[in-house]
Amino acid sequence: MTAPLQGSLFDQTDELLLGPLDGLRRTGLGSGAWLDLLPGWLRGADALFGELAGSVPWRAERRRMYEREVDVPRLLSFYGEGDPLPHPVLDEARAALDAHYADELGEPFVTAGLCFYRDGRDSVAWHGDRTGRSATQDTMVAILSVGDPRDLALRPRGGGAASMRLPLGHGDLVVMGGSCQRTWEHAIPKSTRAVGPRISIQFRTRGVR
Numbered sequence: 057m058t059a060p061l062q063g064s065l066f067d068q069t070d071e072l073l074l075g076p077l078d079g080l081r082r083t084g085l086g087s088g089a090w091l092d093l094l095p096g097w098l099r100g101a102d103a104l105f106g107e108l109a110g111s112v113p114w115r116a117e118r119r120r121m122y123e124r125e126v127d128v129p130r131l132l133s134f135y136g137e138g139d140p141l142p143h144p145v146l147d148e149a150r151a152a153l154d155a156h157y158a159d160e161l162g163e164p165f166v167t168a169g170l171c172f173y174r175d176g177r178d179s180v181a182w183h184g185d186r187t188g189r190s191a192t193q194d195t196m197v198a199i200l201s202v203g204d205p206r207d208l209a210l211r212p213r214g215g216g217a218a219s220m221r222l223p224l225g226h227g228d229l230v231v232m233g234g235s236c237q238r239t240w241e242h243a244i245p246k247s248t249r250a251v252g253p254r255i256s257i258q259f260r261t262r263g264v265r
């Protein structure tokens with residue numbers, strides 16, 4: 057499928073450029089969870105959006121829910137350990153994240169999950185990325201967002217403090233770290249506003265989904 061995204065809708069530069077990661081700002085969420093945020097990490101991302109939209113083998117997934125098969129409302133593509141990524145700037149992004157977080161994380165980011173939200177009806181429900189080590193141990197999930205802005209919503213698992221919404225725009229980076237996957241949940245809520253397509257790229261460590 058292709059998405060009708062006009063060039064330079066979002067960005068004034070044509071050149072793909074990853075900024076330095078020293079601009080990352082950390083927010084503690086409590087219970088050992090935190091978020092690192094760097095708005096506008098990748099500049100010139102219009103072309104990347106177009107290439108990913110057109111060349112990634114997007115899959116629609118179906119899932120059993122209450123005895124029925126339902127469409128998962130977004131398109132997906134998963135790049136496992138050792139799989140060539142669909143654009144060289146994603147290799148650069150992953151290498152930069154590895155260099156920045158090496159000491160704190162203690163292992164590299166090895167997989168990339170790509171999600172395509174075609175419009176405001178596409179979404180992902182509340183969940184933690186709790187498959188693998190993240191169910192019991194701290195880890196990091198780094199998300200690069202391109203295309204139309206969508207909110208990443210976060211709430212403590214099992215209720216408690218109020219939830220929060222973090223608008224993720226074109227080229228923005230957010231890293232969910234510490235205990236975030238087991239003590240918090242996240243979601244991309246549906247939007248009733250007219251929103252265009254968004255692609256998110258999630259880098260994870262070995263075995264974590």
Ligand SMILES: O=C(O)CCC(=O)C(=O)O
Pocket residue numbers: 169171180185199201208242243244256258265
């Ligand atoms: O689209 C996003 O930024 C989040 C996706 C997500 O949480 C997931 O696929 O596990």
Ligand SMILES: [Fe+2]
Pocket residue numbers: 183184185242
């Ligand atoms: Fe997730």
